[in-house]
Amino acid sequence: MSARRVAPVLAVDDLRVAIGPTPVVRGVSFAVEPGQTLGIVGESGSGKTMTVLAATGLLDLPGAVVHGSSVLGAPLVGEAGGASTGATAGAGSGGTAGAGAGDGTTQLVGASARTLRRVHGDRIGFVFQDPSTSLNPILTLGRQISESLEAHRGLSGRKARDRAFDLLEAVGIPEPASRLDAYPHQLSGGQRQRVMIAVALACDPALLVADEPTTALDVTTQAQIVELVRELQHRLGTAVVWISHDLGLIGQVADEVTVLRGGEQVERRPVLDLVDRPEHPYTRELLAARPLLGQHRPAPAPASAEPLLTVEGLDVRFAVASPAGRTHVHALDDVSFVLRRGHTLGVVGESGSGKSTIANVLTGLVRPQGGRADLAGVDVLQQRGKALKALRRRIAMVFQDPFSSLNTRSTVGTSVSEPLVVHGLAGGRGGARARVAELLRLVDLPAAWADRYPHELSGGQRQRVSIARALALEPELVILDESTASLDVSIQARVLELLARLQAELGLTYLFIAHDLAVVERVSHDVLVLQRGRVVEHRPAADLFADPREDYTRALLAAIPPVRPRAAADRPA
Amino acid sequence: MTLARVARFLGRRVLHSLVVLLGVLVVVFALVHLVPGDPVRIALGTRYTEEAYTALRAASGLDRPLAAQFFSYLGGAVTGDLGVSFRTGQPVAVTLLERLPATVSLAVVGLLVALLVALPAGIWSGLHEGRLSDAIVRVTSQAGVSVPDFWLGQLLILGVAVGLGLLPTSGYAALTEDPAHWARHVVLPGLTVGLVAAAIMTRYIRTAVLDVAHAGYVRTARSKGLPAAVVTRRHIVRNALIPILTITGIQLATILGGVVVVEVVFAWPGLGRLTYDAVASRDYALVQGAVLLVAALFLLVNLVVDVLYSLADPRIRLS
Numbered sequence: 001m002s003a004r005r006v007a008p009v010l011a012v013d014d015l016r017v018a019i020g021p022t023p024v025v026r027g028v029s030f031a032v033e034p035g036q037t038l039g040i041v042g043e044s045g046s047g048k049t050m051t052v053l054a055a056t057g058l059l060d061l062p063g064a065v066v067h068g069s070s071v072l073g074a075p076l077v078g079e080a081g082g083a084s085t086g087a088t089a090g091a092g093s094g095g096t097a098g099a100g101a102g103d104g105t106t107q108l109v110g111a112s113a114r115t116l117r118r119v120h121g122d123r124i125g126f127v128f129q130d131p132s133t134s135l136n137p138i139l140t141l142g143r144q145i146s147e148s149l150e151a152h153r154g155l156s157g158r159k160a161r162d163r164a165f166d167l168l169e170a171v172g173i174p175e176p177a178s179r180l181d182a183y184p185h186q187l188s189g190g191q192r193q194r195v196m197i198a199v200a201l202a203c204d205p206a207l208l209v210a211d212e213p214t215t216a217l218d219v220t221t222q223a224q225i226v227e228l229v230r231e232l233q234h235r236l237g238t239a240v241v242w243i244s245h246d247l248g249l250i251g252q253v254a255d256e257v258t259v260l261r262g263g264e265q266v267e268r269r270p271v272l273d274l275v276d277r278p279e280h281p282y283t284r285e286l287l288a289a290r291p292l293l294g295q296h297r298p299a300p301a302p303a304s305a306e307p308l309l310t311v312e313g314l315d316v317r318f319a320v321a322s323p324a325g326r327t328h329v330h331a332l333d334d335v336s337f338v339l340r341r342g343h344t345l346g347v348v349g350e351s352g353s354g355k356s357t358i359a360n361v362l363t364g365l366v367r368p369q370g371g372r373a374d375l376a377g378v379d380v381l382q383q384r385g386k387a388l389k390a391l392r393r394r395i396a397m398v399f400q401d402p403f404s405s406l407n408t409r410s411t412v413g414t415s416v417s418e419p420l421v422v423h424g425l426a427g428g429r430g431g432a433r434a435r436v437a438e439l440l441r442l443v444d445l446p447a448a449w450a451d452r453y454p455h456e457l458s459g460g461q462r463q464r465v466s467i468a469r470a471l472a473l474e475p476e477l478v479i480l481d482e483s484t485a486s487l488d489v490s491i492q493a494r495v496l497e498l499l500a501r502l503q504a505e506l507g508l509t510y511l512f513i514a515h516d517l518a519v520v521e522r523v524s525h526d527v528l529v530l531q532r533g534r535v536v537e538h539r540p541a542a543d544l545f546a547d548p549r550e551d552y553t554r555a556l557l558a559a560i561p562p563v564r565p566r567a568a569a570d571r572p573a
Numbered sequence: 574m575t576l577a578r579v580a581r582f583l584g585r586r587v588l589h590s591l592v593v594l595l596g597v598l599v600v601v602f603a604l605v606h607l608v609p610g611d612p613v614r615i616a617l618g619t620r621y622t623e624e625a626y627t628a629l630r631a632a633s634g635l636d637r638p639l640a641a642q643f644f645s646y647l648g649g650a651v652t653g654d655l656g657v658s659f660r661t662g663q664p665v666a667v668t669l670l671e672r673l674p675a676t677v678s679l680a681v682v683g684l685l686v687a688l689l690v691a692l693p694a695g696i697w698s699g700l701h702e703g704r705l706s707d708a709i710v711r712v713t714s715q716a717g718v719s720v721p722d723f724w725l726g727q728l729l730i731l732g733v734a735v736g737l738g739l740l741p742t743s744g745y746a747a748l749t750e751d752p753a754h755w756a757r758h759v760v761l762p763g764l765t766v767g768l769v770a771a772a773i774m775t776r777y778i779r780t781a782v783l784d785v786a787h788a789g790y791v792r793t794a795r796s797k798g799l800p801a802a803v804v805t806r807r808h809i810v811r812n813a814l815i816p817i818l819t820i821t822g823i824q825l826a827t828i829l830g831g832v833v834v835v836e837v838v839f840a841w842p843g844l845g846r847l848t849y850d851a852v853a854s855r856d857y858a859l860v861q862g863a864v865l866l867v868a869a870l871f872l873l874v875n876l877v878v879d880v881l882y883s884l885a886d887p888r889i890r891l892s
Contacts, residue, residue, distance in 0.1 A: 058796055062703060113801070120798030128796075133789035136808055138815075138886055147807070148797040183887040199797065 007073075008033050009206045009239035010055065010124075015068035015109070017047070017054045017263075019061060025051050025263045027068070030256075034206065035233060037240040039254025039271065041247055041286070043488035044459070047263035048243045049211055056124055056209060057108045057116040070108040072123060073206060122152040125200030129212040131192035135184040141168070141195050142180035148202045167198040171228060189351070190221035197228065204236060211243045218350040219515065223559040226252055245488065247290050251275060251565030259283050271565045289490040291518035292563050293545065298344060299504060301525045305340040306376075308509045309362075309477055312336045314371035316357050316533075331357045332368065333533040339526075341476070344503065344510040346524030346541065348517055348556070353530040355513045359479045362511070363397055364388070375477065393423055396470035400482035402462035406454040412465050413450030416440065419472040439468040443498060460491035464498065471502070479511045484519060496522060517560055521545050529553050579883060579890065586879050590872040597868040598650060602643055604864075605857045615855045616659035633657075633858075655862035660854055665862035668847070673866070676843035678748050679766060679836075680828040682759050686767025687774055687824060692817075694771075695778025696810060702783055710775060717772025726765040726838040733761060743840035762839040766832050770824045781816040785809050815886050822878035826871045 008031035017025035025047045032038040042048040053059040055070040106119060120126075128134040136144060145167055146160035155163060161180065168176035171194040184192055193213060200208055210229065214222035230253070233240055242253050250257055250271070257274045259266040259282065267280045278284045316332040331354045339345045349355050360366040362373060362380060373380040375394060383391045396419075399405040406415055416439055417432045426432040437447035443464040454462055463483065470478055480499070484492040500523065502508055514520050520527060520541075527544045529537040529552065537550045548554045605612060613630045614621060630636050633656075634645060649655060655665035698710035734742040740761055746754035785791065786809050794808040833845035844863060851859035883890040 058792070060792070060795070117798045117800065120796050122798055124796075126793070126796035128789060128793065130789060134793045136790040136794070136812070137888055138812060139807070147794075147799060147803070151797065151799050151803070185888045196793075199793070202797075 006033050009073060010241070011069075011071045012051075012055045013069040013071075015051060015055055015066070015070060017050055017059070017067075018065050020063050023263060024064075025054060028055075028258070028260065028265045030258050030265075030268060032207070032239045032241055032256075034239050035237045036255045037233070037242055037253050039250035039257040040241065040243045040260060041245065041250045041257055042260035043245060043286075043490065045262070046260040048260050050263075051260065052209055052211065052241055052243055055108065056120075056126075056207075057111055058120065058126070066109050068109055072106045072108055072119060073104050118152075121148040121205075122203045123205050124207045124209060125202070125205040127193070127196050127200045127208065127210045127213045130216045131189055131196050132184075132216070134196055135192055135199075137184055140181050140183060141187075144195070145199050145202050148199065152203045163202070164198075167202060168195070170201075170232065171195065171198045172224075173198075189217055190224060193217060193221075193225055194228065197225075197232070201232060201236070201238070206239060208233070208238050208240045209243075210240060212245070213242075214249065215244070215246075219517070220350065220555060220559040222249070229253070246561070247275075247286055247489075248292070248561035248563070251567075252561045253566075255567065259286070270567070272567045275565050285490060289493040291489065291492070291516060291522060293518050293521060293557070293560060295518075296522040297542070298523050298525060299500060301340070301344070302342040302507075305342050307338045308341040308376055309339040309380075309511070310372075310374040311338075311358075312372045312374075314358070314361060314368050314373065316354070316361060316366060316368045330533045331366075332361070332371075335371070335530070335533070335535055337526075337528055337535070337538055339477070339509060339511060341509055342503070342507050343525045344512050344523050346520035346527040347511065347513045347530060348515065348520050348527060349530035350515065350556075352532065354533040355515075355530055356481055357533075359397065359481045359511070359513060362395060362477075362479060364392075389423070393473040394475055395477045395479065396473065396475035397479045397481065398463070398466050398470045398483040400485050402459050402466055402486065403454075405466055406462055408454050410453075411450060412436075412440070412445075412452050412454070412457070415454075415465060416450070416469045416472055419469060423473060425473070435472070436468075439472055440465075442471065442502070443468045458491075460487055460495060463487060463491075463495055467495075467498070467502070471506070474506075475508075477509050477511065479513070481513045482515065485514065485516065492519070499523065517545075517556060529556070582883055582890070583880065586876055590876055593872055594865075594869060597865060598647060599643075601861045601864050601868075602646055605861065606639065608857075612659065612855060612857045633659075650865065655865065656858040658851075658856055658859045660851075660856045660859070665858050668859065669844070669862050669866050672842060672844050672847045674747055674749070675745055675841060676829060676845065678755070679759060679762055679832070679841060679843060680825060682763035683766030683770060683828050683832075684821070684825050686763055687770035688821065690768065690771035691774035691778055695775045695817075696782050696813070698775070698779040699782025699786060699813070700805060700809070702786075707779075710779070714772045714775040714779075717768060718776070720769065720772070721834075722765055722769045722832065723834045723838050725768060726762065726835055729761045729764060730838070743838075745841055758839075758841075762832075762835050762841050765835050765838075766828055770828065774820055774824055777820040778813070778817050781813040781820075782809060784816075785812045788812070811885075815882065818878055818881050818885065822874050826874045829870045829874065830867045 011031040013029050015025060015028045016023065028051050030038055030040075040048045040052065050059065054064070054066045059066065106115065108116065108119065111119075135141075142161060142164045145164040146155070149155040149160045149163055164180055165176050168179055173179050173191060173194055184195070187195065196213075208229070213229075214225050217225065226249070229240065232238065240253070242250065244250050254271050256269065257271050258268040259274070259280070261282050267274065267278070267283050269279075274283065275287065278287055314332045314335040316330075317328040318331055320327060320329050335354070335358065337345065347355050347358060357366060361368050368381065371381075375391065378391060380391060380395075410418075413433070413436045416436045417426060420426040420432055420435060427435070433450070436450050440447050440449060445461065445464050445468070449457075454465070457465065466483075484495050487495060496519065499510070503510060510523070512520065512523055524541045527537075527539065527541045528535060529544075529550070531552050536552045537544060537548065539549075544553065545557070548557055613626060613633065613635060617625055617629060634642055637645075646656070653666055655669070657663065658665055658668060661668070694710050694714070698707045701707045730742050734740050741758055744758050746758065748755040791804065791808050794804045829844075832843070833849050835841065836843045836846040837849070844867065848860065848863040848867075851863060
């Protein structure tokens with residue numbers, strides 16, 4: 001990082017966005033210089049995406065009004081047009097023309113659709129969160145890259161194809177020549193995001209906007225994408241605005257960080273200052289809530305507990321169509337483990353490793369080709385009829401997405417009492433109400449909330465309701481499948497505390513499936529590492545994290561953003 | 574490689590269609606034997622005598638075991654022999670083939686009318702969600718869905734044919750024999766069939782475009798700074814074509830399957846009216862044949878839609 005002030009690529013000053021009368025972004029200012037990365041961090045609803053889309057003129061929301069200034073390519077700090085303009089965002093809004101002051105700068109707030117089209121893809125490239133939806137499924141990769149070259153550089157045919165080839169090669173796509181004619185569905189998630197980066201960089205933009213570009217990816221893939229962007233940025237001198245909810249990740253990519261909360265800018269500092277000397281209480285709260293390796297351990301489990309769940313040689317295969325005809329994917333390959341009463345077994349692995357398949361087998365959604373699962377003397381896989389129903393009472397499940405796992409048309413009370421009704425345990429209206437109240441208190445929600453609907457609750461509150469529902473039948477085993485993965489870190493931390501308390505109070509046994517190793521470390525007594533359906537390592541959590549034996553486990557651990565920002569290593573303390 | 578895949582895909586679909594057709598054949602065959610009443614007795618009506626009954630029964634093969642009857646019907650159907658109409662004594666296949674051009678030509682005209690109206694209206698409406706023009710399209714198509722086709726047909730006859738005297742009220746001539754005559758007569762029934770279908774299709778097309786317009790890749794396309802027309806054409810409309818193909822196929826199959834009322838209103842000698850008359854007079858051989866033909870047309874349309882799918886969507890073509 002140079003101490004010399006150079007002209008920022010993008011200078012945003014007092015940016016405000018309102019939807020109708022509701023302000024959603026309340027005065028955000030930042031600047032990013034060539035070759036630098038600005039991290040924008042905040043929890044869901046903090047307005048981080050909205051801020052950047054409004055600043056770059058890509059906001060497409062009916063009724064959204066943008067005020068303030070956002071200048072692209074200003075020659076000197078503080079000199080470029082800071083005139084406050086207002087314009088309605090949205091398709092074909094045709095606001096006032098961009099303030100091309102003749103010095104190469106462009107005012108993006110209120111710029112005309114024509115000005116913005118010239119800027120987008122040419123001087124600003126965008127990478128969005130979900131690579132499975134951000135690429136057009138019916139166009140070849142080559143076409144998706146070449147169309148911005150065509151629009152901005154007038155390149156077509158052979159020349160555009162050559163450039164697309166170079167770009168695919170630059171972002172590390174193997175066999176780029178054949179991939180030019182491939183379609184997005186033929187690539188993995190990580191490769192799609194690489195293509196998306198190639199699309200964004202096609203015209204050598206001065207600014208790259210990356211909105212949660214690694215959130216949908218596995219942790220090892222995330223590490224590769226981070227390295228790729230850093231390397232390209234280093235080579236091309238691109239300025240980057242990187243949006244993320246993950247402070248650990250932001251620490252790895254950003255030189256400067258802006259913290260947003262509820263549309264307000266809480267703090268804006270160089271990354272090391274922010275992490276080492278956070279000024280705002282909210283920043284301190286965020287820093288404290290982030291799951292870090294080696295920081296938390298679960299309460300010790302009961303020492304002499306008998307086995308509750310014994311799984312032996314579980315084998316699941318799925319038939320899939322492939323170019324070579326039908327083949328089988330080994331979703332679970334000879335998986336065995338023992339889970340003791342009152343313990344938590346963490347199951348970790350990347351997407352496609354078979355983590356969720358274990359949950360699906362235990363809950364009867366998937367029938368395995370082989371193997372046994374024994375729940376305190378009862379064969380889980382062989383029960384039918386009444387015995388199966390009785391078994392279902394003993395195993396409960398909490399899903400990942402608290403927004404889709406609750407019926408939007410049922411009250412909280414109805415959802416929580418539904419298992420009681422299904423199993424004929426409601427004990428009349430009064431009995432069910434009393435039990436629901438008790439369950440809600442158990443998960444720290446007011447009993448009166450039984451009459452609320454899911455849309456009145458936040459994500460964390462919904463997940464508490466899901467937990468209360470899971471506990472309704474007093475299960476012995478609770479399967480938590482990525483149950484905290486969709487939650488903001490501060491809420492995740494509280495839900496994890498709740499789970500720990502419930503385990504201590506009720507003697508629950510958890511099968512905790514997650515991709516986040518820091519979270520797994522925090523709750524698990526034992527850890528099972530899965531890779532492509534096979535158990536790679538299965539040991540007590542403390543041993544495994546202290547001394548991973550297998551390369552795959554080590555790779556997973558190494559891919560986690562370290563506690564210290566990368567800047568700490570670059571700059572001696 | 575890709576060609577072989579497409580061929581394999583096609584082969585599978587054709588095989589699939591044949592299996593379905595066989596199923597339809599079984600059901601159609603069972604129809605005659607499951608409905609109450611003796612078709613021979615009904616066919617003879619007042620001319621019933623013991624000898625005539627036995628003779629016709631033997632002539633129609635109805636005295637043979639059920640399995641034998643089925644296999645001879647199956648054998649006949651495969652070779653294009655669908656039996657003989659009880660009422661007219663004409664081969665069913667001949668009667669159906671006579672009526673087929675009327676139905677197909679009306680269906681094609683109707684579908685063209687529907688597409689000409691619904692494609693621009695639906696796409697425009699979907700791209701301008703919440704605007705006045707969208708509201709107008711939505712209200713109009715809702716009204717169109719609620720209009721019964723016989724009423725619309727009579728309204729057109731009263732207005733255009735009787736009132737203005739521009740076109741004939743009803744009648745038909747084969748396209749191959751007298752194209753001008755056919756054209757004059759097909760306009761009103763074609764409009765009736767087409768406008769009703771257009772109302773339904775507009776709503777589906779609007780939804781399809783709306784879904785795609787909010788997709789992530791459309792935002793990506795905008796972020797590339799592409800001209801608005803390119804975003805609309807290459808990214809929105811091309812992706813929306815896949816669900817649009819579905820609804821177009823369903824509409825075409827529905828029209829082919831019989832627009833009985835419209836055919837009656839315009840005295841159009843199509844399959845719908847034929848089937849209606851055959852049911853009314855319990856001409857079971859003809860009913861069987863007509864149902865089989867309509868099912869075959871339905872499957873053919875679906876097959877074409879499947880092929881178009883695989884052309885439009887690489888995810889289907891390449892997986």
